[in-house]
Structure formats: structure tokens, C-alpha cells
Amino acid sequence: MSGGLLKPEKDFTKDADKLIPEAEALAKTDVLGAVDKLLGLEKQSRQASDLATTSRLLIAIVTISKNSGDWNLLNDQVLLLSKKHAQLKQATTKMVQTVMTFLDETPSLEVKMSVIETLRTVTEGKIFIEVERARVTRILSNIKKTQGDLTSAADILCELQVETFGSMTRREKTEFILEQVSLCIERGDWTQAQILSRKINKRYFSRKPKKSTEQIETLKKEAEEREKTRAPDEPPMEVDDDVTDLKLRYFEQQIILANHDTKYLEVCKNYREVLDTEAVENNPEHLRASLARIVYYVVLSPYDNEQSDLLHRIKQDSRLSQVPEESRLLKLFTIPELMRWPMVAEQFGPHLCGTDVFDAEAKQSTENQANQRWQDLRKRVIEHNVRVVAKYYTRIQMGRLTQLLDLTEEETEKYISDLVTSKTIYAKIDRPARLVNFAKPRDADDVLNEWSSDMKNLLGLLERIDHLITKEEMMARIQPTRSDMGKAH
Secondary structure: OEOOOOOOOOOOHHHHHHHHHHHHHHOOOOHHHHHHHHHHHHHHHHHOOOHHHHHHHHHHHHHHHHHOOOHHHHHHHHHHHHOOOOOEHHHHHHHHHHHHHOHHHOOOHHHHHHHHHHHHHHHOOOHHHHHHHHHHHHHHHHHHHHOOOHHHHHHHHHOOOHHHOOOOOHHHHHHHHHHHHHHHHHOOOHHHHHHHHOOOOHHHHHOOOOOOHHHHHHHHHHHHHHHHHOOOOOOOOOOOOOOHHHHHHHHHHHHHHHHHOOOHHHHHHHHHHHHOOHHHHOOHHHHHHHHHHHHHHHHHOOOOHHHHHHHHHHHOOHHHHHOHHHHHHHHHHHOOOOOOHHHHHHHHHHHHOOOOOOOOOOOOOOOOHHHHHHHHHHHHHHHHHHHHHHHHOOEEEHHHHHHHHOOOHHHHHHHHHHHHHOOOOOOEEEOOOOEEEOOOOOOHHHHHHHHHHHHHHHHHHHHHHHHHHHHHHHHHHHOOOHHHHHHHO
16 A cells, blocks of 8 residues: 555646535435546546545545445445555545544444444554554444443453554553453453553653643644644654543552452552542542551551561651541551550451441451451451560460460461461470470571670770770879969969
8 A cells, every 4th residue: 555645646636626516416316426426536536646635535435425324335435445456544544534433423333333343344454544443442342341241342452452553642552551451350350451451651650741731732732633644654742741540540450450469568559659649639538548548558468578668668658647547557566566456456446447448347258358358457466466576575485475465376376387487587386385485596606796796895895984984084183183272372
């Protein structure tokens, strides 16, 4: 196919100006005759590479076919015109764009589906109208979704590799991928949803518009005008507009995906990204909800260096004063003191269970994530208490430990074993003696190094004391005595 950028050998504008009105008048009585009349001039203008006239004629033909009410004729003409020898790319693009505007005027869903299939057939495998194909496919996917066929809707839309489309704006690409992820989540295809979501670069959401709202609107109008005359191989004009809506939608999906896999720390990080959005910061209700969820999910996260660091950084956020209950709960996890689970459940239970994150009253079910999170909170409280005990005790009787943790011996052993396996603490259980030893055995090198360090510190202190004594003696020698002061008088 020709690129459509060749200089026309002949200008058929005047011929088209005369013929198109005549064909439109003839179409009232003889539609096929009017179409044939235009096809003759279309062939001449196409062979002469007259893009402007060819585009006008193609649009006129499909418009006449549509106005006649014969949608089968429209489908036939679209297929026929797209297959013409040396058909101009831009002319085909404009014809497809025009037919897409007819979709809202179709008399029935069956007719609309036939036009969509025709457009998908015409656009298949053609890079210069890949954007139009994507938009038509999106319409078809929405129809399938409306009919309740979620699987077909997802399959149809997910076959598009929009990230490779050079002629589509970045914003539209992101919208397509977000819709693909949304369909996968709705039908429960979590693996595919994760794969598709990785196609979006999070740095795109960190960009802030450098222009005012008026300037952005002006640029959008310029982009629309340029789109009408843009060559197929020319990239679209990007507008540096606000992407807050896409950012919030993206992180909402990431929160759903992370929650499904019970990756609480990832959920917390995603809520922190939401919190850093200007629209959320300016909305007090949304701000408090995000702050509360950040606290919930950071305390639900299993303990490690990253979780501990994030926990203390969140504690330093001055905005936590807006959620006092959550701030008090967070503080308990940052101080090395025991917090008994019955006390935590009594003080924080009514407030926490009033949220959609926790629900202690829910039925015991693996499918109930709210109840599972409540059980995980209890687990994190107990693990915190075990770490506190391991910090202050080198050895403790099992009976006393069960009292401190409010657990049975079996549960106590289980929690200690889990923390030892994750290398959070060191512990050994002597069952016959009913003792738990938290002191980590040291080899000779460790003992010797500690002794050497202690001796070095001791000698440093002695040297400091000797220096201070010498200084005091020297100061005493140079001070005048009372007899000397009397003689002076």
C-alpha cells in the first residue's frame, strides 16, 4: 500500500465537488447507482495519489450506504474499498474512523455487531489503523461484558498488545491495560492480571503537569486537530495532562492483587502511594481512610528489617494525629513492651471490627479475608510479645512464658518455632525441664572478641580518669593559699 504522502499527479477536487452532491441526490432513488458513480472517480483519484479527494470519496460512499439504511451494503463497501489496489493508508484510516462514528446509530445490537466485525476484519494486521482496531475491540469487549460473557470480554481485549502501539498516546495505552487487568480480576485470572499490570511503569504516575489547566486544554485541541492530518507513521502528540485518575485506579488494582496473595507489606506500600496523591491529601475523609489502612497493613505484615523500618517511618508521619486509635495501635508495636492480646482485643476490637479490613464476628472461613486478617493481627501481637520476651530473658520457664503470652504450651511452641525458622529470634526448648533458652551460644572467638573489646573500653576509662586526676592536681598547685592572700592584704 502507498504511504499516502506522495505528491498527487492530478487534483480531482473540483470533480469531487461536483460529483458528490449529485451522488447524494441520486442516492435518494438509486443507492447502488450513486455508489457506482463515486467509485469511478475514486479509482482515478486513488491511482493519481490524490489523498484529499480519495478520502472525501470513501467517506461519501460509506455515508451514503449508511443513510440508505442498508447496513449490509455498508459492510460490503468497507471491505471492498479497503482491498482496492494501492489504496491510500490515510484514506483507509479516515474511512474506518467515519464508520466507527456510525456504531451509535445502528438500529439493533445484531447490526452493530456485524459492523464491528467488518471493522475488525479490515483493520486486522494493519499497523496504520491499529489504534482504531483497539478501540473497536474495546467496544466489542464492553458488549460481551454487558451480556454477562466475562470470559469472552477478557479474551477479546487481552489479545491486544497495546504497549507496542507507537501511534497510541501513553494515556490511552494505560487506560487499555487497566481495563484488561480489571477484566482479569473480575473473572478471577489473578496470574494474568499480575502479568498485565507489570506493563505499566509506575514512574508515569509520578509526573506532574507543568502547565496550567488552560494550557492543557489548548494542547488537547491542538492534538485533536493534528490527529486529523497525522501521517500513519507519525507519532501522536502527547499532552502533559493530569494522570491522577489513572494513578488511583492502578493502585486500587494493585491493592486488590496484593490482598489476594496476602502480601500485606505490598498493600501498605500501595496505600502510601495513594496517600502521596494531591487529590487524596486535599480530601480529609479519603486521607484518614488511607492513613488508617497504612497502619493496619504495616502491623499485619510479618516482621523483618524492611517492615520494621517502614513501621518506624510511618510512626514519624505527623498526619497520624488525624487517626488517634490507629496511631495508638502503631505505637504499641514500636516499643519493646508486652501487649497482651486480650487487652488489645478489648481496647481496639470494637473500632477495628467496624472497618472493612477486620471482622472478628465473621464465620470461620478461609474465603473470608476480613476474619483472616483479624487472626493475623492476633498472630503479630503474639510474635511481638515473643520478641520482647527474647530480648529481656535468657532463660524462662515454659509455664511463666505461657502466662505472659496468654497461650497454651502447644501454641507457645508453635510460635517460637515459627520465629526461629524465620531467623527472627534464637531459642531452644528443653521439654523435660520445661525451659526455653533464648541465649545464643557463643564460640571462643566471640567470647575473646567481647573480652578484648571490654578491656579496651576499661583501659580507655582508666586513662581518662588518670588524665582528670592529673588535671585536678595541677589546678590545685597553681591556686593561691590563704596565707599568701593575707600577706597580699
